[in-house]
Amino acid sequence: MPDISHRGQVMPASPIRKLVPYAEAAKKKGIRVYHLNIGQPDIETPPSALDAVRNFHFKVLEYSHSGGNESYRRKLVKYYSSKGIDINYHQIIITTGGSEAILFGFLGCMDPGDEIIIPEPFYANYNGFAVEAGIKVVPVTSYINTGFALPSAEDFEKAVTKRTRAIMICNPNNPTGYLYSLEEWETLRQLALKYNLYLFSDEAYREFCYEGSHFSAMQLEGMDEHVVLMDTISKRYSACGGRIGAFITRNKGLHQIVMKFAQARLSPPTFAQILGEAAVDLPENYFETTREEYRKRRDLLVRRLNEMPGVFCPNPGGAFYAMASLPVPDADVFCQWLLESFSYKGETVMLAPASGFYGSAGSGLNEVRLAYVLNQESIASAMDILQAALEVYPARTSDKSKTVLTTHY
């Protein structure tokens, strides 16, 4: 039998999905499982955008332009302009999900052995794309007791080596929900200029900010050659299955290079480009309703978590995730126990252990990520379950270790 590649072997399995077999087993036993483990929104995809797909006119499902339909890219210019992001359609490459935008950035800006600095905890699939591209993720740690604020410039500088090529930020952050401040962006700008680095900005959750407004890396001054915006419509319009994202940069040389990667895979999916284009025409207040719903869920989730003895959850400023520390020694074991050995009124809850979001081994062991993608009633039920579970969990640790917020953010 021929060998599997080394990179295939070291490719990380999804930390969000690795508990799936236990959830399936629980369901087979008749237990209802509340899924707070995965960022699949329950919000309806805008009906008008879905209708646009239903009403397509073509008779041949042709390749689109490798950079995406020009009509869609021109529409997107309007969308970004309404967010204070000034670009033209030549600066946009439509990608197959935000995933492909990230992979294109890694491939186009870095060679095998190069390094990218990312504050941890971070979106676990960055690791996967890094393995595919042969690059090294260098984590700098952010901490739950500062609400996962940006690590200091000094911490970043300690992580810089001669192989460092980029810094990557997700704003608002997945998994922490942290919304970066203007001061933090200025820190990042200075670092990128000082060390001549790319600054990758994953803004998948741009529309979901609850504390203050969103600032995009594309709005940084003097950074046209450095900034790459990696975007997606997956969360914005609850359109995860469409697989439409965007790679956006004002750096012409980089754009040309990435177009070669785009041409090799021919084109992004046609149907969901239609959806994305129609979604730009949604009324101004479309996001208000969705945002308000997420805000209520967040408030409920965070309040309930912090009311539980030994649990601490900093209030996330955006996205639809919260990170909480639990009075348990190992959240991986606890999350599996929730599915395998616990139920409350015939129900249990599935959480994502945070360890998979850290690049440093042994970090975040008592933390979990919770996605508030269920309605408030379900979140309340899930919190009842979690509370009951923590009360009886055999390996529960002392409440005295409860984390507290040490700085304002």
Next chain:
Amino acid sequence: MPDISHRGQVMPASPIRKLVPYAEAAKKKGIRVYHLNIGQPDIETPPSALDAVRNFHFKVLEYSHSGGNESYRRKLVKYYSSKGIDINYHQIIITTGGSEAILFGFLGCMDPGDEIIIPEPFYANYNGFAVEAGIKVVPVTSYINTGFALPSAEDFEKAVTKRTRAIMICNPNNPTGYLYSLEEWETLRQLALKYNLYLFSDEAYREFCYEGSHFSAMQLEGMDEHVVLMDTISKRYSACGGRIGAFITRNKGLHQIVMKFAQARLSPPTFAQILGEAAVDLPENYFETTREEYRKRRDLLVRRLNEMPGVFCPNPGGAFYAMASLPVPDADVFCQWLLESFSYKGETVMLAPASGFYGSAGSGLNEVRLAYVLNQESIASAMDILQAALEVYPARTSDKSKTVLTTHY
């Protein structure tokens, strides 16, 4: 400004698309351009499959399973079974186009520096995916005077090194249209077993065979651990823009590894999975009509080409491409001249110079690839234009160099 990656710089531009600016300039001058340069079929996508997309029921466009919808994979088992390919749905991973299936194979089976042997001329984007994966494509040359039959076992063996991990075959072949025989498959089987190699089989054009029936690599005996089928619905159902393909192997270890790559990018596009699933239910005779149309076009194209002095075109057994040698010293220059400096009754023709399909520099310089994806009337007009062009082309070479078929195949 930060550096572009080395791999981004060496990433090949698409040889099929590099003449596009000249075509656009010709059109701006009012010249009609017949596009024989690109494999975008003009055949209508099956209306029933398009209707299935129009009639979707969901309200939330969710991620699908990372390996593709189970219902679709189960349907595909029926499709493959009807082609004599015996697999189960656990052996199928739905990919974003055949492109992603190829990339997953390169990433999962090879590490940077590893080598894959591919008969040339070959589909040019294999080069692009190889650059992305950091692997080396080692070409073994097939020749127009044998109709592009498989190179000998000895030629393959000369190309094997200790870094060789795989052989890749496209059957029927893009760009040559060559349909491999059972004897040639046996040669490949022996090579894969002798040197413990993967055998990748790109069968995008399976349904379009005009001389004899199609043999799939999945039908080889004793090769379960070696064979990977890389498939796509793009050409089968004229559904290029859907971006749906499949990575299929009976090798369980490899399947598990590739699922990790699939999970990192979350899921393949939802809408076109619906299309693909519906297409399996097309009537038995669906392909007959399409195949008959392509066959007529092929017959017309090949006859007209061989009637031109100095032109030779072996009769392709499948796909919808033909390769022809022209009485010109450099087909790149000639194809550009067709667009830039020539027209016949206000029309011209766009061809793909074959040089971009060869891995060996200087090979195929007088060859072009023609895709017969236009109706017969357009093909006849395009041949009139090509004939007229060759008659007046200033750099035309002597007809005495005309290639002739040297062996039966």
